[in-house]
Amino acid sequence: MDKIVLKQAGAVGHVAKNHQFWSDNVVLGFSALLVGVFNYLYHVVLAHVLGPHKYGDLTTFLNVTSFLVMPASVVVLIYTRLGKRPRPAEQRDAWWLWGIGVVSWAAIWVFAGPLSRTFHVSQLLLIIFTAEVVPSLALAANTGILQNARRYLLVGALAVLNGLFRVVAASSALWPVYRLVVVGGLEGAAAWVTWVVSRRMVRTVPVQEEATGFGMVTATGVVAVINVLYAIVDGLAAKYALPPEIAGQYTGMAIMGHSIDFVSGSLATVMLTAMLSDPSHRYSYLGLTVAVYGLLAGLVQWIFIAHGARLVIMILGPRFLAIAPWIPSYGWGMIGLGLLNIAMFYSIAQSRWEVITTTGCGLLVWTWTLVHDHTLRAFTLSTAHILVATVAATGVVMGVTLAVSGYGRVGREGPEVP
Numbered sequence: 001m002d003k004i005v006l007k008q009a010g011a012v013g014h015v016a017k018n019h020q021f022w023s024d025n026v027v028l029g030f031s032a033l034l035v036g037v038f039n040y041l042y043h044v045v046l047a048h049v050l051g052p053h054k055y056g057d058l059t060t061f062l063n064v065t066s067f068l069v070m071p072a073s074v075v076v077l078i079y080t081r082l083g084k085r086p087r088p089a090e091q092r093d094a095w096w097l098w099g100i101g102v103v104s105w106a107a108i109w110v111f112a113g114p115l116s117r118t119f120h121v122s123q124l125l126l127i128i129f130t131a132e133v134v135p136s137l138a139l140a141a142n143t144g145i146l147q148n149a150r151r152y153l154l155v156g157a158l159a160v161l162n163g164l165f166r167v168v169a170a171s172s173a174l175w176p177v178y179r180l181v182v183v184g185g186l187e188g189a190a191a192w193v194t195w196v197v198s199r200r201m202v203r204t205v206p207v208q209e210e211a212t213g214f215g216m217v218t219a220t221g222v223v224a225v226i227n228v229l230y231a232i233v234d235g236l237a238a239k240y241a242l243p244p245e246i247a248g249q250y251t252g253m254a255i256m257g258h259s260i261d262f263v264s265g266s267l268a269t270v271m272l273t274a275m276l277s278d279p280s281h282r283y284s285y286l287g288l289t290v291a292v293y294g295l296l297a298g299l300v301q302w303i304f305i306a307h308g309a310r311l312v313i314m315i316l317g318p319r320f321l322a323i324a325p326w327i328p329s330y331g332w333g334m335i336g337l338g339l340l341n342i343a344m345f346y347s348i349a350q351s352r353w354e355v356i357t358t359t360g361c362g363l364l365v366w367t368w369t370l371v372h373d374h375t376l377r378a379f380t381l382s383t384a385h386i387l388v389a390t391v392a393a394t395g396v397v398m399g400v401t402l403a404v405s406g407y408g409r410v411g412r413e414g415p416e417v418p
Contacts, residue, residue, distance in 0.1 A: 020150070020274075021270065021274045021285065021288075024150060024152045024270045024273070024274070025266070025270045025292070027152045027153050027156055028152045028155065028156055028266040028269065028270055029266050029267070030156065031152075031155070031156025031157070031159050031160050031266075032156075032159070032262070032263070032265065032266040034156075034159075034160050034163060035159045035160060035162075035163040036259060036262060037163075038160075038163030038164060038167050039163065039166065039255075039259075040259075040315060041167050041170065042166045042167060042169070042170040043170075043252075043255050043315065043316070044314075044315050044316070045170040045171065046058055046183070047252055047315070047316040047317055047320065048317045049179070050179070051248075051317075051319055052244075052245050052248030052249055052252070052319055052320065053244050053245060053248055054180075054248075055248050055251070055252065056239060056244055056245075056247045056248030056251055057120075057121045057122070057125075057180070058180065058183075059235055059239075059248075059251040059254075059255070060119045060121050060235075060236070060239050060251075061121065061125060061126060061129035061130075061180075061184065062129070063232045063235045063236050063239075064108075064115065064119075064126065064129070064130060064236075065130050065132065065133065065187075066228060066231065066232045067228070067232060067236075068104050068108065068130055068133045068136075069104075069132070069133050069136040069137075069140075070224075070225060070228040070229075071100060071104075071136075071137055071140075072136040072137050072139070072140035073140070073224040073225070073227060073228045074220070074221040074224040074225060075097065075137050075140035075141050075144060076140045076141075076143050076144040076147070076224070077144065077220045077221070077223065077224045077348065078144065078220050078221060078224075079140070079141050079142075079143075079145050079147075079148065080144040080147045080148050080220075080269070080272065080273065081144075081148070081220055081276075081348070082144070082148065082208065083145060083148035083149065083205075083207075083208025084145045084148070084149070084202065084205045084206065084207050084208050085207070085208070086207055093141065094138065097137040097138045097140075097141055098134075098137070098138060101133055101134040101135060101136055101137050101138070102134055104133045104134075105130060105131060105133050105134050108126065108127055108130045108133075109127060112126050112127055118240070119236075119239050119240070120239075120244065122180075124181075125180050125181065125184060128181060128185060129180075129184040129187060129188075131184075131185075131187075131188035132187055132188045132190070132191035132192075134191075135191050135192050135195040136191060138199075139191065139194055139195040139198055142195070142198035142199060142201065142202045143155060143158060143198065145202050145205055146158075146198075146201060146202065146205065147269060147273060148273070149205045149206070149208075150273055150277075151201070151205065152270070154201045157197075158194055158197065158198055158201070161193070161194055161197060162190050162191075162194045165186065165187075165189070165190030165193065165194075166187070166190065168186060169182075169183045169186035169187055169190070170183065172186060219347070219348060219351065219353060219356060220348050222356055223344045223345070223347065223348055223356060226344065226356065226359055226360055226363055227341060227344065229363055229367075230261075230337055230340070230359075230363060231258060231261075233363070233366065233367050233370070234250075234254055234366075234370055234379065234383060235250075235251045235254050237367065237370035237371050237373075237379075238250040238251055238254070238370070239251070240371060241370065241371055241372075241373060241374055241379075242374065242375075242376070242379070246375075246376055249320050249322055249323050249376065250323070250376055250379055250380075252312075252316045252320045252323060253320075253323040253326065253327060253330055253380070256311070256312070256315060256316070256327065257304075257327070257330040257331055257333070257334040258334060258337075259300060259334075260297050260300050260301065260331060260334035260335055260337075260338055261334045261335075261337040261338035261341060263293060263296045263297060263300070263338060264293050264297075264337075264338030264339070264341045265341065267289050267293050267342065268289065268341050268342045268344075268345035268346075269345070270289075271286065271288075271289040271342065271345060271346070271349075272345045272346075272348060272349050275349035275350075276349060279349070282346075282349060282350070286342075286346055289342055290339070290342060293338055293339070293342060297334075297335045297338055298335075300331070301328070301331045301335060304327045304328050304331040305328045305331075308324045308325075308327040308328060309321065309324040311327070312324045312327065322376065323376065326376060326377065326380040329380050329381060329383075329384045330380050330383060330384065332384045332387075332388060333380075333383040333384040333385075333386075333387040333388065334387075336384075336387035336388045336390065336391040337387050339391050339394075340359050340362070340387070340390060340394060343359070343394050343398065344356065344359055346398075352401065354397045354398070354401050355394055355397065355398060357397075358390060358393050358394040358397050359390060359394060361390075361393075362386060362387065362389070362390030362393070362394075365386055365390075366382070366383070366386045366387065366390075369382045369386060370382060370383075
């Protein structure tokens, strides 16, 4: 009788957690959709106003900033695992988070000259656009704490607030004088305001006493770094290896294409926290996440195939029309990138390194290939082929790992007796 009661209680608990899984996905997915709309508005306005050459400069500033705030992605995932720390540890963390932000921006002041010559951009604008790195780690820690507590409504509110600021920044480019200076200044202001709001939100979250091992923290950090590099490496490589006009066109295509793997971000985050909360149903959470992502990514890819040229004109303008034939191929690569993102988050929940190894190797091959490509066609095909091949290799490794671990468990425990 006791076993029956426990089984019924477990089933009720799983139904409740399943409901929270879907509600978390709806909340974070809706906010991600709004942020995606804001990002599109940002790039639509700036691509039309600036044209391919200047727009290529803008994306370079954004990519360099993304590279600098790479530790922020690490911090988000680590604090998603750790949660809110006790007061003494929280104060120690704050010194490190703010210190790294200040040192990172100071490094840009030192190396702005060589970087501006490498990427053929303004040294002053490089400094202005990267100012947001200073509060980025503190903001990332607060976001991770909210995710650990599954306060996704607050997480979504922060993302939407930051997205709204970006739309305001883009609108300022309509002013004909010092366009990029104003845009960069408003980008920095957005980070500071969002941090202030996040600080107030975190005060309501209880302290998480459960400890997380150093090895898992390290693996989480590696996954975050790989994710950021996957998001920015092709844009930076294009600016390095392609002529300015073609590089600007390619970065425009990258902005459009990354909307596919962007969908996987919120889904994978909810999957991770659901698995940490209810590890016994990790396979069902993984399957549901992949299924939902497949439907959404397939819809976006269909739009790319059926209406690619019209979409390019609407979002980027007629001067970017040369990328229209390559949008579908690039889209397949981005679908693969989203699947890799989900696989890496699954590896965090399972404390495993195999997926991190395959995705890291795929990143190295992709980067090496891109810096030796010199045409729009070569960049696009390399992206599609290498990312799809990395997905295949990762799928094989995950399958073998699951089979071996399952066989080992049966061997230790013996067959189940009815």
